[in-house]
Amino acid sequence: MSEQTVDYKKILNKIEEDLLSDDIIKDNKLHFMHNNELYIVEMPSQRVISNADRIKSQKYVELIQQPNTVTEKKLIKILKENQDIDIDTMQKEVNDIEKKLKEEYLNLYSKRDNQEERIKEIEDKIDSLKADFRDKNLEIAEHLASSIETQIKNVYMEYLTAFCTKKYIEKKKDDKVIGEYVNVWNSFEEYADDTSSLRYEAIGYLTHLMMNIRD
Amino acid sequence: MNLQAKVRQLARSSYWQTLYRNSKECSGINLFSNKDNFSGIQIEFLYWLSVYNMLYEELSKHESVYLTEKVIDSDVRTDAYLYYRNKKIDYDWKQHQLKIQKEENASKRKRKFSEGKQTDIEVDLRRV
Numbered sequence: 497m498s499e500q501t502v503d504y505k506k507i508l509n510k511i512e513e514d515l516l517s518d519d520i521i522k523d524n525k526l527h528f529m530h531n532n533e534l535y536i537v538e539m540p541s542q543r544v545i546s547n548a549d550r551i552k553s554q555k556y557v558e559l560i561q562q563p564n565t566v567t568e569k570k571l572i573k574i575l576k577e578n579q580d581i582d583i584d585t586m587q588k589e590v591n592d593i594e595k596k597l598k599e600e601y602l603n604l605y606s607k608r609d610n611q612e613e614r615i616k617e618i619e620d621k622i623d624s625l626k627a628d629f630r631d632k633n634l635e636i637a638e639h640l641a642s643s644i645e646t647q648i649k650n651v652y653m654e655y656l657t658a659f660c661t662k663k664y665i666e667k668k669k670d671d672k673v674i675g676e677y678v679n680v681w682n683s684f685e686e687y688a689d690d691t692s693s694l695r696y697e698a699i700g701y702l703t704h705l706m707m708n709i710r711d
Numbered sequence: 712m713n714l715q716a717k718v719r720q721l722a723r724s725s726y727w728q729t730l731y732r733n734s735k736e737c738s739g740i741n742l743f744s745n746k747d748n749f750s751g752i753q754i755e756f757l758y759w760l761s762v763y764n765m766l767y768e769e770l771s772k773h774e775s776v777y778l779t780e781k782v783i784d785s786d787v788r789t790d791a792y793l794y795y796r797n798k799k800i801d802y803d804w805k806q807h808q809l810k811i812q813k814e815e816n817a818s819k820r821k822r823k824f825s826e827g828k829q830t831d832i833e834v835d836l837r838r839v
Contacts, residue, residue: 515714521721521756523744539748602798604791609781619787704714707751 507693511700526701530694534664536677537702540656548655551684555651559644568643575639586636593629597622653699656706658687661698718752719786722759728767731760762793 514528524539540548559565566574575581604618640646662677680694681687687695712720721727727742734740742760743753763783770778777795782788 512713516712516717518721520714520717520752521743524748524750524753526750539750541748598794601791601794604788605777605795607788609779615788619785622787705750705752707714707755 503693504696507697507700511697511704514701515704524705526705528697528701530697535680535694535698536662536664537657537698537705538660538662539705540660544656544659547659548652551655552648552652555648556644559647565642565644565647568640568645571640571643581639583636583639586632590629590632590636593625593632597625597629600625653703654687654695655684657695657699657702658684660702661694714752715755716786718756719759719763719789722756723763723783727760728764731764766792 511528515526520526525536527534527536529535560567572583575583600618600622604615604622607615607618637646658681659679661680663680664675664677666673666675668674680698681690730740730742734742742757743749745753749757766778766783766789769775770780770783775792775796778792782792
């Protein structure tokens with residue numbers, strides 16, 4: 497695969513647009529186009545999940561032995577002491593936003609359909625609180641991205657993506673054209689070596705397909 | 712619109728609600744092409760199918776003055792209604808438990824009182 501500059505925002509926008517089709521629920525796969533070719537990501541089988549669990553455990557053992565990798569708990573401590581970044585306070589802020597959100601829900605439920613202005617006012621407040629909630633959680637996630645826990649979660653999803661992404665190809669057999677889906681990458685190493693934006697797109701689709709039901 | 716909003720929009724549509732109601736009665740109706748290994752999106756969709764099914768039933772029975780068609784059509788108003796509904800169920804359950812507890816305590820007191828009287832008499836008799 498050719499090396500490309502990866503525009504993550506563009507990838508995310510594309511995925512979000514694609515996922516507004518009614519087809520997203522019809523089966524346990526998601527179809528997407530990449531460079532005018534058709535791909536799918538599908539739900540992993542038990543065998544792939546078991547292998548991904550094994551890879552995750554191996555990665556954990558590998559990371560805890562490395563001098564520059566730290567657990568989430570330790571990273572929170574380092575961030576507070578060395579960078580003046582207080583994750584616990586940020587988490588408290590997230591909890592406060594959640595509390596305020598619930599208060600707004602209690603303001604909203606009793607509003608009658610004809611109280612349109614008041615409803616709009618509360619809905620706007622809720623939207624803004626939800627945006628704050630998302631931003632704050634993203635900020636926390638970014639700070640903790642280098643922790644061992646985040647790294648092994650990433651490896652797990654990458655492994656699943658490597659074996660659950662397929663490309664549509666057409667083959668000629670006895671003068672007939674037969675279409676089939678074949679693996680994009682033949683091994684995890686092949687996936688890891690791929691520098692194209694396809695691997696990032698595929699991981700995005702698979703993450704949405706699984707909707708964090710498993711990790 | 713995001714993925715969750717799309718899933719909810721599909722789940723509350725009359726097409727999927729009708730299919731869902733019928734699939735509960737007729738085992739031959741399959742909602743999806745796959746029969747197992749459901750995706751996260753499908754599991755989320757099934758959750759919202761059942762939530763909207765319950766809300767439409769409540770709406771048809773006029774169970775709450777706060778639940779209207781417009782509430783169901785708005786994700787944020789539905790979230791607010793569901794939050795209130797859960798709180799109300801929780802509150803009603805606690806009140807019910809409190810009532811049972813009060814009744815039990817009252818009957819215990821009654822029993823103790825009558826048992827207590829007998830004990831008093833026994834003690835009095837020994838002293839005599």
